[in-house]
Amino acid sequence: MSNQAWLSRSFNAVWHPCTQMKRHEALPIIPIARADGIWLTDFDGKRYLDGVSSWWVNLFGHNQPRIKAAIKAQLDELEHVILAGFTHRSVVELSERLAALTGLGHAFYGSDGASATEIALKMSFHYWKNLGQPEKCRFISPENSYHGETVGALAVTDVPLFSNTYAPLVKPGIRVPTPDARLAENGERAADVARRAARSLENVLAKQGSQIAAVIVEPLVQGAAGMAMYDASYLTELRRLCDQYQVHLIADEIAMGFGRTGTLFACEQAGIRPDFLCLSKGITGGYLPLSCVLTTDTVYRAFYDDDVTRGFLHSHSYTGNALACRAALEVLAIFEDEQVIAVNKEKATSFERYLAPIRARADVRHFRHLGMIWAFDVVSARSDFATAFFAAMVKRGALLRPIGKTVYFMPPYCISETEMAWLCAATQEALDELNQANSRFATENLPLP
Numbered sequence: 001m002s003n004q005a006w007l008s009r010s011f012n013a014v015w016h017p018c019t020q021m022k023r024h025e026a027l028p029i030i031p032i033a034r035a036d037g038i039w040l041t042d043f044d045g046k047r048y049l050d051g052v053s054s055w056w057v058n059l060f061g062h063n064q065p066r067i068k069a070a071i072k073a074q075l076d077e078l079e080h081v082i083l084a085g086f087t088h089r090s091v092v093e094l095s096e097r098l099a100a101l102t103g104l105g106h107a108f109y110g111s112d113g114a115s116a117t118e119i120a121l122k123m124s125f126h127y128w129k130n131l132g133q134p135e136k137c138r139f140i141s142p143e144n145s146y147h148g149e150t151v152g153a154l155a156v157t158d159v160p161l162f163s164n165t166y167a168p169l170v171k172p173g174i175r176v177p178t179p180d181a182r183l184a185e186n187g188e189r190a191a192d193v194a195r196r197a198a199r200s201l202e203n204v205l206a207k208q209g210s211q212i213a214a215v216i217v218e219p220l221v222q223g224a225a226g227m228a229m230y231d232a233s234y235l236t237e238l239r240r241l242c243d244q245y246q247v248h249l250i251a252d253e254i255a256m257g258f259g260r261t262g263t264l265f266a267c268e269q270a271g272i273r274p275d276f277l278c279l280s281k282g283i284t285g286g287y288l289p290l291s292c293v294l295t296t297d298t299v300y301r302a303f304y305d306d307d308v309t310r311g312f313l314h315s316h317s318y319t320g321n322a323l324a325c326r327a328a329l330e331v332l333a334i335f336e337d338e339q340v341i342a343v344n345k346e347k348a349t350s351f352e353r354y355l356a357p358i359r360a361r362a363d364v365r366h367f368r369h370l371g372m373i374w375a376f377d378v379v380s381a382r383s384d385f386a387t388a389f390f391a392a393m394v395k396r397g398a399l400l401r402p403i404g405k406t407v408y409f410m411p412p413y414c415i416s417e418t419e420m421a422w423l424c425a426a427t428q429e430a431l432d433e434l435n436q437a438n439s440r441f442a443t444e445n446l447p448l449p
């Protein structure tokens, strides 16, 4: 069957995420038949470089032999078993490995990032309640934060497009200024912006600390805000303030964990350990849905009691799914065996030469790079920039999804030198094309994908 047949069936039967479906009248859905490495192939045989790691989940490419073999092996032993009152080898081994890597002794599992956020928020509140401080029930998050889109997670998510509609359902958290380094004023460095943001946070904690359960942040990079990067000193300061005011620190590394920022976990770059660490997305290499909240033994012990209601009575049907846990174990083994962090560091250095011309463009501002993420803001008068750029790249055979006027590359780590060079050249071409007044490729009416 051709692309055309699949896209019309999909359009008729599938409600696609994060999409005004009517917009697909103008901008066709792309049906993917198979994928290998960094390449997606559609039903007409056209290939697309997966420049966003399939929404930030894929780590080592598609059709990854080791992860595939691990899942197959698990499938022959045990696909899934209830985790209440039962346990299994893969969930035990994964929890032990994650504890050893993070110093956080207990792991609680969910299936999606948003459920990890919910778990962390509920656990933090319930911890303080168990300690006789039920008034600590509010949460702080920096402006432009994103922690998922369930009703609880929306309380700490600050993306108006996602949250405004549902405002009447949400008990809003407290917003503090973002440490986004782009806010640097003349002569200021990223660390100065971080210090300013931390001072504002301190003011809030000083006034309302007794009602605050936790501060939740995306360490080093606010992904959905448009890969907004900030100085690690903000996190160090945040850790100090949370200790001082007796407030939990929840690190949401759902997007940034597993090497994206150049270390296995972003918190490492600030030398801090959070009270809760939320993980998902890359945890299974992009193979299966799994999320995890790691926490301290101190938090765990506050729930350990003869009283049932002091326990954490929260569950998801697929908690600790064996196939997903086994995929995650293989991901961690690959990091170790293939020295992924060190290899990525070398790759990123050698990619500099392809990125330099983009960085130097007159229509590019705030070029930024951390680990395996590159982002820049495009100066463009076009209100349809994101859609037009997306379409111009699809035409060339690459999947990039700008956030507003921010273009970012967040490729699977298997990206080669040639592929990066090609992606950069295609990006330059697309930017040039969009700049031309008489663009042959008119996209004015194309909606955001």
Ligand SMILES: *Cc1c(COP(=O)(O)O)cnc(C)c1O
Binding pocket: 112, 113, 114, 115, 117, 146, 147, 148, 149, 218, 223, 224, 252, 253, 254, 255, 256, 280, 281
């Ligand atoms: C994607 C994301 C989430 C939500 O994860 P889902 O699996 O989409 O629910 C939460 N926090 C951050 C930082 C994310 O990037």
